[in-house]
Amino acid sequence: MTRGQRLLTGIVVGLAAVLLAAFAVAWHxxxxxxxxxxxxxxxxxEVKRGEGLAxxxxxxxxxxxxxxxxxxxxxxxxxxxxxxxxxxxxPDRETGIGTWSREAFVRAMRSGVxxxxxxxxxxxxxxxxxxxxxxxxxxxxxxxxxxxxxxxxPPANQLKEAFGWRPLLAVWTLRYLRExxxxxxxxxxxxxxxxxxxxxxxxxxxxCHTPRDRFGAEDKARAYDGAxxxxxxxxxxxxRSPAVRAWTADRLFTYLRTGLNPSHAAAAGPMxxxxxxxxxxxxxxxxxxxxxxxxxxANAPAAKQDLPTLDNQQVADQAHPxxxxxxxxACAGCHGAGAPxxxxxxPPLSWGTPLHEDGPHDAVRIIMAxxxxxxxxxxxxxxAFADYFTDRQLADLATYLRARYTDKPPWPDIAQAIxxxxxxxxxxxxxxxxx
Amino acid sequence: MIGLTVNGVAYQLEAEPDTPLLxxxxxxxxxxxxxxGCGLGQCGACTVLLDDKPVYACxxxxxxxxxxxxxxxxxxGKDGKPGPLSQAFEAEQAAxxxxxxxxxxxxxxxxxxxxxxxxxxxxxxxxxxxxxxCGTHMRILRAIRRAAVAMGGGVQNVAEQKP
Numbered sequence: 001m002t003r004g005q006r007l008l009t010g011i012v013v014g015l016a017a018v019l020l021a022a023f024a025v026a027w028h029x030x031x032x033x034x035x036x037x038x039x040x041x042x043x044x045x046e047v048k049r050g051e052g053l054a055x056x057x058x059x060x061x062x063x064x065x066x067x068x069x070x071x072x073x074x075x076x077x078x079x080x081x082x083x084x085x086x087x088x089x090x091p092d093r094e095t096g097i098g099t100w101s102r103e104a105f106v107r108a109m110r111s112g113v114x115x116x117x118x119x120x121x122x123x124x125x126x127x128x129x130x131x132x133x134x135x136x137x138x139x140x141x142x143x144x145x146x147x148x149x150x151x152x153x154p155p156a157n158q159l160k161e162a163f164g165w166r167p168l169l170a171v172w173t174l175r176y177l178r179e180x181x182x183x184x185x186x187x188x189x190x191x192x193x194x195x196x197x198x199x200x201x202x203x204x205x206x207x208c209h210t211p212r213d214r215f216g217a218e219d220k221a222r223a224y225d226g227a228x229x230x231x232x233x234x235x236x237x238x239x240r241s242p243a244v245r246a247w248t249a250d251r252l253f254t255y256l257r258t259g260l261n262p263s264h265a266a267a268a269g270p271m272x273x274x275x276x277x278x279x280x281x282x283x284x285x286x287x288x289x290x291x292x293x294x295x296x297x298a299n300a301p302a303a304k305q306d307l308p309t310l311d312n313q314q315v316a317d318q319a320h321p322x323x324x325x326x327x328x329x330a331c332a333g334c335h336g337a338g339a340p341x342x343x344x345x346x347p348p349l350s351w352g353t354p355l356h357e358d359g360p361h362d363a364v365r366i367i368m369a370x371x372x373x374x375x376x377x378x379x380x381x382x383x384a385f386a387d388y389f390t391d392r393q394l395a396d397l398a399t400y401l402r403a404r405y406t407d408k409p410p411w412p413d414i415a416q417a418i419x420x421x422x423x424x425x426x427x428x429x430x431x432x433x434x435x
Numbered sequence: 436m437i438g439l440t441v442n443g444v445a446y447q448l449e450a451e452p453d454t455p456l457l458x459x460x461x462x463x464x465x466x467x468x469x470x471x472g473c474g475l476g477q478c479g480a481c482t483v484l485l486d487d488k489p490v491y492a493c494x495x496x497x498x499x500x501x502x503x504x505x506x507x508x509x510x511x512g513k514d515g516k517p518g519p520l521s522q523a524f525e526a527e528q529a530a531x532x533x534x535x536x537x538x539x540x541x542x543x544x545x546x547x548x549x550x551x552x553x554x555x556x557x558x559x560x561x562x563x564x565x566x567x568x569c570g571t572h573m574r575i576l577r578a579i580r581r582a583a584v585a586m587g588g589g590v591q592n593v594a595e596q597k598p
Contacts, residue, residue: 322498325452325453325496325498325499326453326496326498326499328453328496329452329453329454329455329494329495329496329497329498329499330494330495330496330499333474333475333476333493333494334475334476340475341475380475380477381477382476383476383477383491383494383564385494387485387486387488387489387490388485388490388494388495388499389499393499
């Protein structure tokens with residue numbers, strides 16, 4: 001053998017050893033199928049509890065591609081490694097999880113392994129769901145198994161070369177999965193502990209708000225530092241929060257429950273979907289999430305002191321006269337001081353988090369795609385302005401808003417953010433929850 | 436003076452550049468198809484086509500419109516020979532008070548020009564931003580389905596059949 005061949009052999013043997021070690025730890029046998037349990041075999045109160053918990057995890061958001069067939073899967077999840085289609089989690093015998101025992105379901109949630117022993121792709125956030133406690137998982141199982149079964153097979157995954165080979169996932173699991181719920185912190189309140197369990201577990205907040213490493217796993221060293229998700233920016237939920245008003249537990253609760261808080265902003269993009277689910281989730285659990293997330297942001301700049309409103313109108317008007325005109329004609333009717341919408345508990349633009357973020361992505365996307373009405377009694381919605389203005393006008397407007405309502409430096413790369421949002425608007429597929 | 440092209444006709448207007456297009460259409464040019472509903476981009480009564488896309492004329496400053504193509508209800512047909520949507524709305528008697536109808540027709544026009552074979556779901560999603568407070572929605576949908584056929588296509592997967 002030449003030296004090169006020996007080296008190659010060495011590498012191959014080494015890789016094989018790593019894979020074998022991963023298999024040894026991560027290999028799981030099939031769990032015997034069961035006869036699909038009758039809906040009446042589940043306790044009604046448990047099913048009800050499961051429904052609420054499923055809203056916190058928002059199973060439906062990802063596992064539904066056709067609203068008429070909830071939970072029947074088939075929704076594409078774009079990842080850097082290719083597209084994974086979500087699975088059918090209705091209790092259908094052939095195509096769903098009808099023959100999954102509770103043990104098989106709990107193993108999937110805790111270990112990322114299907115009933116047949118096959119590892120699941122981490123687009124399914126089992127690295128979070130593993131933190132859910134036994135009672136919560138049992139309740140979600142009871143809820144899922146009492147849904148109407150739908151016969152539907154998701155399309156085959158379209159993964160890049162090699163990533164389609166599932167055994168590789170054993171290595172990922174070995175490296176990143178820390179199984180099981182965490183012990184409560186006795187120094188913290190019951191709400192805080194429940195909140196942490198939900199945030200790290202079923203709610204899987206880090207799935208969007210924590211940046212990922214090159215293997216697609218959340219980077220724990222940068223937990224909740226904020227990250228891009230499907231073209232939106234999920235802002236930091238820690239001391240790096242760019243908010244100019246404190247995120248207290250009460251304000252967070254209002255925001256999570258209605259999609260709007262008068263001191264901050266309206267939930268946009270994927271977060272809009274989250275708040276519409278949390279609006280129907282158990283109130284005490286949403287409060288617990290708010291308590292815990294507020295504690296993560298306790299050292300953010302705004303935590304100590306709420307800033308008053310800010311309006312650098314003169315300076316901004318002089319620097320960006322065309323944008324000032326656009327604002328007066330298109331925006332001021334709602335966002336100007338004293339406008340009717342401002343009397344409906346809407347935050348002034350200078351308090352809105354998007355304008356204070358490091359990048360223009362959220363602000364640009366909100367202007368272009370608009371905002372749905374918040375949850376609750378009907379309220380104003382923001383129209384989508386993508387078709388009103390040219391890219392240059394939109395960029396000018398975003399620059400103007402940043403200059404007028406913040407003291408932060410101008411954004412770079414606005415044109416790029418607008419271009420990306422335009423491309424996505426062409427066909428309007430629901431891409432918001434891709435991981 | 437600000438230049439503006441509406442339905443292919445060029446106008447020179449004495450107006451502030453931040454004036455909403457709706458005011459200029461109604462008060463200066465005399466095109467009264469688009470209606471003033473809320474003035475806040477919530478109801479759709481003022482819908483016009485800007486480069487073939489439906490927009491609220493009440494939120495569109497005229498100073499932003501250089502080089503862009505504006506079409507209103509009046510531009511979708513000729514005097515005595517209304518466009519296919521107007522004809523279908525008439526045939527289906529799809530109006531109660533009628534205040535929203537101009538906006539409805541213009542929004543539907545944008546859809547059918549881009550795709551005269553939309554699904555029922557696409558049709559409903561497309562029309563959702565425009566409000567009707569009389570409850571004429573089922574007739575409005577029927578009129579648009581009728582117009583889609585007249586325009587050489589047809590709405591697919593219709594949920595509600597004609598009685």
